[in-house]
Amino acid sequence: MVAKGRSLTILPTQIVSIAYLFLSLIPLLVDSQCTQNPIIFNFGDSNSDTGGFAAALGHSFGPPNGRLYFHHPSGRLCDGRLILDFLCESLGIENWTPYLESLRPNFTYEANFAISGSSALPGLVPFSLSVQVLQFLRFRTRSLELISKGYQGFVNEEEFKRAVYTIDMGQNDIASSFFYFPYAKVIGRIPSFITEIENAIWLSLISEIYQHGGRNLWVHNTEPLGCFPQQLATTGTYATDFDQCGCLESLNNAAKAFNKQLQALCDELRSDQMMNAMIVYVDIYTIKYDLIANSDEYGFENPLMAYCGYGGPPYNYNPNVTCGQTRFNVCIEELSYVSWDGVRYTEAGNAIFASKILSTHYYSTPQIGFGYFCNA
Ligand SMILES: *[C@@H]1O[C@H](CO)[C@@H](O)[C@H](O)[C@H]1NC(C)=O
């Protein structure tokens, strides 16, 4: 029930031992020392969910999720850390607390509103972007109230202003649209996804970030959905539009169309409307596609095959038996994989993506690093 239709249903099960990935070879840069403690709020889907879905719905993502880094399921759909984890570690923040975590939360420096399966527009998972922003506003109000009563460990007014607000949303809007609509209709729906993101940042007077003091935004574009083993295994049987990497062009073209409009929105808000704000647009698509297209140069094999899945080559993905359910295929070869469960990436992949964001600012518009926000 995480996403619509041909998507992920994850049930707890057995642990498998899978080959160790060559993480020590991956350069992870630590950004410049912060001159003040960073404050981060995140909105998104499974790309940045650090336990929100599990906290909200009481449904844990079972083993082998978390096996490589946390050594137990951590609420992430991954064997280890997500891009967001790496970005925040570069600023000295570890262990994101999901907003809905009720046991020993720690909201001193950050709160994560991301929930797996959520979308910009309201969808099956009841935590669309506007709901996540409303939760943030409640968090903000409560945090200020508690501080005024003398409590510690919450975010104050000045910190809300200098916080960075990260957004990674849109993937599930596109993927679920393809489930119901033909290509032209999917493309026609994209402006409605962009409007939701605009509302979250700027437009809607009741629930937006800028209106409540947020001035630093870090916006990830969406990824090459047409390279997901999940999409290839389920759509690919009747598809004909493969590109030179073996990805589905229609899905990737929709992702590109979405990204173009998202970039235009960021440009427009930056130049015209949001005074004294910094809006950084990050080209995740290019970073991920580059790794898939040149996977051998990075030491990866089978970029279009899920590491944790069922059915074997070419995609090792079966929608009836997804990662974490019984009977999935155990990959025993010492291979390095990019795709974890057919949709999300492995820790090894995420480490490369994050190191690219942190090491070269080429992928950001304007070209500034994540560390900017704790030194501004
Ligand atoms: C919460 O996190 C902050 C920052 O990492 C840390 O200094 C503080 O000790 C933590 N508080 C608790 C109660 O664990």
Ligand SMILES: *[C@@H]1O[C@H](CO)[C@@H](O)[C@H](O)[C@H]1NC(C)=O
């Ligand atoms: C999944 O299960 C359905 C219903 O049992 C079946 O029709 C379908 O062929 C299965 N799909 C795959 C890829 O095995």
